[in-house]
Amino acid sequence: MIVKLIRIEVQSRQDLEMIDITGQIERAVADSGVRDGLVWAMTTHTSAGVLVTEGIECLERDVLAHLERLAPKQPPEGTYGYWHNRYLDFDGRLGFNAGDHLKSILSGVNCIFPVENGKMVRGSRQKAYFVEYDGPLARTVLIQVLGEGSTNDKT
């Protein structure tokens, strides 16, 4: 049984942004020595997400726009407010990004793929994205590969 965990840093450049990390996950699988098993990726942040969708620019825009509609950074005036809009003494600042935390919950923070014959298995249109909801920031994504290696490793 092989278990490999790597950390990658993703630099977002926009407030809301989808960043394709499929290649980095595939590389992690290739470097792991795992032949059959699974790989999963998870962001360590609560105002960012990881999701899987078709890798085309128009959908990237739709995903971000729809999440912003569902969990707006600032709710329409006269509707509702966020309890999170208050001073957080443990952070030394106000927490006025509840909408971004809610988007993170809606999208989720991880994804998982099978590994077969040393390769990540995914649908032909599927891409794995890191999604920034409160950028620009340097963010951390964990990628863990688990499974059986070559025949000699099956002990």
Add this chain to the structure above:
Amino acid sequence: MRTPGIDFHTHPLLVREMVERHPELAKAARETYYIGNNFQPLETFHLELDLAGIEKAVVLPMDASTAAGAVFWTNEHIAELCRMSTRFIGFASVDPHRKDAPERLTCAVQTLGLRGLKLNPPMQRFFPDDPLAYPLYETARDLGVPILFHAGMSWEPGSRLQYGHPLRFENVAADFPKLRIVLAHLAWPWVVEAVALALKYPNVHLDTSALYFDNPRDFLRFAMTHQVPLTVFERSLRKQLVFGSNYPRVEIKNMAAAIDALGFSEECLNMVFRRNADALLEAGR
């Protein structure tokens, strides 16, 4: 579309490259400023400026030798950071309790190339109108550099609000008419008093880096339309208001968007975001 601006109030507390070179700076961020966010590469600071339509940022140190027994970010740290990026404008910090305070400011400006002085009366524990600080004010005036004063509310647990009340700045403004003074954070909650000072004394400026509840949009609208009508800023104080964010307590993008949304004319926005800061900084060159 407004001119790319200057953020007159940022703290480079989270710049990872500086923390890696000087590990003691991590303690300053966590234990003095209580900033819990992750350290970020310098690139993040640049991207934050880009996203907010800001070209340059004033970066601030803190010398609280007497009050806290420590210099949390030194003038040399600020000068080092400014050598890493042309987008930073370094200010000095000097403890006014020190007898050599005027010489230290002169050195910071003439040797290190810093372009203003930041004083934080609550953190440095002095009243702005205490004569002990007057030699420092005389030096700043003679050097032609502005002083950015913390004013109003302070989050730091060891600080006392009384040191930041705007009326404690009146004697300074009156006694040093050629000294250019910026009161930070709109001196909130005493915005009315701060505006009164600025209306009376043309050498008093205000920076916008105020956020104490809700979010930047709602807070600044409260302070700059309800506490004091926006027309007072637009018509009477347009030359005395500068944009400041207080990053990283709040992101620059959010504060800039909040000021953009207040309803200022484009001409006034260009003054607030750029021309007034240029004027404050250029006089000392």
